[in-house]
Amino acid sequence: MGTAPDIATMSAWPQLGITPGPVLRIFGMRRSGNHAVINWLARNAPGGRSLFFNDCTPGRKPFETYRAVEIDGERVAGNGGDPVKLAARAGDGTALMFSYEDAMPNERRRRPVSVGVDEALISHEVVICRGILNWAASLLKKVQGNDAYSAAERVAIVLKALGGYARMLELAMAEDELGVVVIRYEPWMTDAGYRAGLLERLGFEARDDSLGEVQRYGNGSSFQADAGAVDELNTLDRWKEMRDDPEYRIIMWLAAQDEALCGKLETVYPDDARQLVKLRQSGQAGRAPQQNSAQDTAQAQILRRN
Template identity: 45%
Template sequence: MAVALDMSVPAEWQALGLTPGLSLRVFGMRRSGNHAILSWLQRNAPAGRSVFLNNCKPGTDPLQNSRGIEVNGAHASQKQAKRDLPSVTRDAGEGALFLVSYEDTSPAEFNLSRQPSGAFDEALFSHNVLIYRSFLNWTASLLKKIQGNPGYTLVRRNGIVLRTMDSYIRLLGLVRQAQELGLVAICYDHWTRSADYRAQILQQLGLGQHDNSLGEVQSYGGGSSFQKQASSAAELETDKRWQQMRGDAEYQALLHLAARDQDLLTELEAVFPEDAAYLKTIAQQQPLPQGESL
């Protein structure tokens, strides 16, 4: 005997297996503190109940194209979720927090003919969240992470960083307009430093404050590229990454290129003026010795 569907419930929530109390779609570049912030959001979910779809494929339905799932803050079976999503999400229950994340992209990459979540109804997301990090620390962390992959050549490593940098520039453009566009922007640098800032963001999102700590270091992406033994996020020196990389010739070369990108400098002057000022000093230096013959 066929079970009648409740037509008052959106098809997306029927496929998910529950109707969330709050649904957040989160965008951010890799190594921008995405998973630290997503873990914090889950810890502050109503009664700790949440469903998190990790690193979804941009431009497609997140219910069908996530690269991982957590329920109530714990990893769940991705294989089972692909076969029968409601059987995995039922432990979260009605009114749970629903999180969808996208990496290395932002709403700036899309338009009316191609939406970030494909056919998924945009109106079902309570908020679109942008996570961003200071340019110098972000590029240092990203390059350090990529350098740890022995299969990547120098050209491939730098190609990844430069392509992602292009998306980062457009993300900062949205950050500047976040209030007028109805977006919630979370600066990872401020988030790590200030409990008051974290509390303010929770209030803006409509979440109660249950655990406003930085939490534990997340295992996604191999954890910290600099402090492998750290277990508590409070131990991480995330604001010093660029100083730790400034002696790296590859990082120096990337900064010389970045310092000559006027679009990047324009965005940084508005969002991270200290980073912009530092890049301008680099732009005044010659990357190679002048006046010498081979």
């Protein structure tokens, strides 16, 4: 969507009473590493100055429906705080970020995703994505921590979220055409060069290349509740921890039956797509297909039975 608006000529956002610097509208499915990435962005914002409204409600005014507010990466308020007073603390020129979870800008809806926002003043649309094997494992593990849900309800929650996940894949497939900035969680975790390229593309500064501390939104990690730093998390192998879970096996088998979803995965996450295709071809829920190579064996030990 271009570079940040010139703050010398851009009028103040009436919703906030300030004239921000770069403005990022951020989308991501739950358990995709959203808050780790956003905290990293806050630490690398121009001048180290940022104002972040977390988890706004789609189809409503974002600065009236957020769940929490951070200034310069530090949480300063929950929902119900006065956004104008909070923005005044951040001041003119600060990088403004606001996020949506389980919603994507390509959804069909009667109202704009951000009501009352002049989208011409948004510098970049950012989409955070994660491979389906680890994303589904993390989401299911999170839901399993709530005793109020039955097994069937837990499976249904994850399956329902697959609709939003598929729309996320569509955005990632058309990143250049649509002008969105896609941040893939896996290389973000492992590749300093990838992170540096993202900062340059967004017009942010390379101030802090660390992965930062584990953010406590949603009670932190679904698997490692006591982890303090992001680089302590084993986030790239969550599927291995869940592959013998019967609910996870059911979810993955059902996802494998969706040929359209697998086709989108083939473009964005081809390794994950290959595992789902083999699972579909096996014709057996909860059982992995035969492997054809040593590489496949190393990559595709999902849903196996002992």
